[in-house]
Amino acid sequence: MGVELTLLHALYILCLLTIITFFIFRKDTTIICIIFTFLLALTATSSIPLAVSSIFQSFIYAITELLPTILIISIIVSMSNLLVHTGINDTMILPFTKMIRTPTLAYWIIGLLMMTISFFFWPSPAVALMGAILLPVAVRVGLPPIGVAIAMNLFGHGIALSGDKTP
Numbered sequence: 001m002g003v004e005l006t007l008l009h010a011l012y013i014l015c016l017l018t019i020i021t022f023f024i025f026r027k028d029t030t031i032i033c034i035i036f037t038f039l040l041a042l043t044a045t046s047s048i049p050l051a052v053s054s055i056f057q058s059f060i061y062a063i064t065e066l067l068p069t070i071l072i073i074s075i076i077v078s079m080s081n082l083l084v085h086t087g088i089n090d091t092m093i094l095p096f097t098k099m100i101r102t103p104t105l106a107y108w109i110i111g112l113l114m115m116t117i118s119f120f121f122w123p124s125p126a127v128a129l130m131g132a133i134l135l136p137v138a139v140r141v142g143l144p145p146i147g148v149a150i151a152m153n154l155f156g157h158g159i160a161l162s163g164d165k166t167p
């Protein structure tokens with residue numbers, strides 16, 4: 001049983017390579033994605049009206065799938081910014097400043113807190129909240145910001161989500 005590669009496959013690979021190239025050069029990929037969506041649809045359907053329609057259908061599909069996540073992240077980011085601007089985050093991190101004395105302790109405490117929060121919330125919004133609250137404490141004791149990011153992602157996205165069995 002052979003698989004026949006068509007022009008559509010080649011165009012898709014070209015699309016992926018173009019997007020990766022734009023990522024490497026830190027350029028915006030929005031227009032590239034829209035153009036390749038049109039070209040892929042045009043190649044698949046051989047119809048300009050259907051190809052134009054596919055662009056709008058892709059927008060509708062993307063917003064349907066991503067809007068809840070975008071809203072949750074934006075709300076948590078705005079709440080964490082509110083904490084910073086009002087100074088409440090200093091009061092909230094006070095108990096942690098007493099516990100976190102070394103970079104090693106900072107790594108483990110932040111990781112375990114992130115894992116605990118990620119058991120109940122999605123890790124992405126939890127990262128925004130935890131980062132705003134605990135990053136200054138960790139940096140103060142000598143843990144670099146990348147160490148905080150590693151701890152939050154390993155424990156939150158890695159450990160906490162690896163046990164997620166929801167369909």
